[in-house]
Amino acid sequence: MSLRSQLLKGILEGCILAIIKQQPTYGYELSVKLQGFGLTDVSEGSIYPILLRLQKEQLISGTLIKSEAGPKRKYYHLTNEGQKALQEFIQHWNSIKPPVEKIIEKGGMIDESE
Amino acid sequence: MKVNEIIEWNNKKREELTDENKRIYEDMVVYIRASSNKSEQQTEEVLLELLEHLIHAQNEGKSAIEIFGANIKAYCDEIIQEIPGEKQKKKIGFGVFLALQYIAIISFVTGFIGFGLHYFFEIGSGGFTFSLISGIIIIAIYLLLLYLFIKVVMKWIQNSIFKKRKKWLEFLQLWIFCTLYFGLYYVTPKIIPTLGTTITVPILSIGLIGGALYIGTFIVNKKVHITK
Numbered sequence: 001m002s003l004r005s006q007l008l009k010g011i012l013e014g015c016i017l018a019i020i021k022q023q024p025t026y027g028y029e030l031s032v033k034l035q036g037f038g039l040t041d042v043s044e045g046s047i048y049p050i051l052l053r054l055q056k057e058q059l060i061s062g063t064l065i066k067s068e069a070g071p072k073r074k075y076y077h078l079t080n081e082g083q084k085a086l087q088e089f090i091q092h093w094n095s096i097k098p099p100v101e102k103i104i105e106k107g108g109m110i111d112e113s114e
Numbered sequence: 115m116k117v118n119e120i121i122e123w124n125n126k127k128r129e130e131l132t133d134e135n136k137r138i139y140e141d142m143v144v145y146i147r148a149s150s151n152k153s154e155q156q157t158e159e160v161l162l163e164l165l166e167h168l169i170h171a172q173n174e175g176k177s178a179i180e181i182f183g184a185n186i187k188a189y190c191d192e193i194i195q196e197i198p199g200e201k202q203k204k205k206i207g208f209g210v211f212l213a214l215q216y217i218a219i220i221s222f223v224t225g226f227i228g229f230g231l232h233y234f235f236e237i238g239s240g241g242f243t244f245s246l247i248s249g250i251i252i253i254a255i256y257l258l259l260l261y262l263f264i265k266v267v268m269k270w271i272q273n274s275i276f277k278k279r280k281k282w283l284e285f286l287q288l289w290i291f292c293t294l295y296f297g298l299y300y301v302t303p304k305i306i307p308t309l310g311t312t313i314t315v316p317i318l319s320i321g322l323i324g325g326a327l328y329i330g331t332f333i334v335n336k337k338v339h340i341t342k
Contacts (some may be wrong), residue, residue, distance in 0.1 A: 009323070011167065027163045028170045045182040045189060048160060052196035055156075064115045072123055074163055096265055 012042060013050055017082055020060055027051065027104065049061040059085045091101035116339075127162075130169050138178040139168055141275050145190050150265070151205065152197045174286060187276040211331060211340045213257050217226060217260040218327035220256070225321020232317065242317040247309040255302050263295050317324045 012034075019025060019033050030051075031044045052061045062074045072075035078086065124143075131139055143161055162180075171181050184187045225242075232240035270291075275285060335341055 028167045031167070043181065043183050044171065044176075045164070047166075048163060049192045049196045051163075052156070052160060052193065052198075056198050058197065062159070064120070065160075066115055072120075072162065073166065074159055 008042075009050065010089075012039075012046070012091075013054065014093060016047065016050060016054065016087070017059065017078065017086040017089065020076050021078050021083070021086060024077040025074040026075050027074075030076075037073070054082070057085075115160050117154050117175075122163055124158070124162050124165060127165055127169070130172075132172060135172055136167055138182075140164060140184060142190055145187070145272055145275045146194055146197075148268045149194045149197075150268055152194065153200050153201050154304075156197050162198065164193075174245070207338075207340050211335065213260075214257050214259055214327060214331045216257070217253060218324045220291045221320050221324025222328060223321075225317055226235060226316035229321060238317070240317055241314045242320050243314040245308050245310045245312045248306050249320070251309075252303050252306050253304055256299065256305075259295065259298055259302075266291065 012028065015034065019030060019114075021039055025033070027047060031047055034042060034047070036042075051060070051062070055062060055076075060076045061079055062076045063071055064074045066072055120166060128139065142164065146157060146161060149157075158177075168178055168181060172214065173176075229240065230237055231237040270287070
């Protein structure tokens with residue numbers, strides 16, 4: 001896997017954890033939300049391998065809800081491990097986002113006055 | 115939800131797909147299901163999710179390619195890679211169940227055909243002579259052959275889905291493979307030497323033991339749901 005797609009996957013994982021944290025979510029709903037936030041470049045199907053991996057790592061857990069004749073949906077919720085992983089992701093993100101933004105803004109020139 | 119309930123629902127729900135989407139989706143189902151040693155529960159759950167997603171997308175005028183990407187095989191491989199393996203206990207249980215049923219069917223068929231041939235056409239002695247050690251070796255080889263047969267067929271199915279091969283070539287491959295399997299099956303008892311003392315029993319008793327074993331595995335399966 002290329003570095004670019006690995007980076008994207010890591011970020012996407014963090015976003016998925018953050019959305020599931022708000023309320024239990026099922027696959028299609030999750031993809032609609034991601035798209036709604038503007039992540040339209042991400043192909044919709046790419047969330048499913050990630051959801052499987054997050055389940056395997058026990059960061060989320062899914063329950064297939066049986067309903068009267070209606071659709072059977074698998075709702076995901078965050079586990080305690082998942083809460084921790086999300087906190088870590090937010091920390092990492094916050095530590096990486098300002099420097100990256102600065103670098104892009106200044107075109108790689110270090111500002112001596114700072 | 116139990117696996118068979120999910121599969122039933124999947125079959126019903128699948129009818130909502132357009133012909134094109136159904137063709138793509140069914141390729142994905144066969145390909146993903148044919149991957150070995152994966153948790154059946156997780157496999158069926160993700161297949162149902164993909165189906166639900168595809169139906170939603172279809173209603174919005176999106177195609178399967180837009181959802182899963184142009185390379186469906188690569189997408190399926192990604193899914194398969196993330197599906198957890200089947201639990202060891204379940205795997206062994208299923209293997210033992212399959213082996214016992216297989217032995218039961220062979221014994222049943224051997225016993226009753228042997229009995230029929232002797233009783234109605236006076237072919238054969240009506241007795242079944244075997245040595246315990248050779249018998250065990252032969253059964254072990256049969257089980258190994260069955261295991262290899264299943265493995266190869268599954269792999270063959272997976273390979274045949276996204277690579278559209280010529281029909282006659284597929285037929286030839288399967289024909290050669292089946293001939294090989296039955297050839298080995300036939301030859302095995304002939305080349306294994308008789309080791310130790312031999313026992314002779316009426317051939318019908320082999321059939322009855324096979325029948326009883328089959329009913330036994332059937333009842334156990336009903337109780338503990340090995341295959342469901």
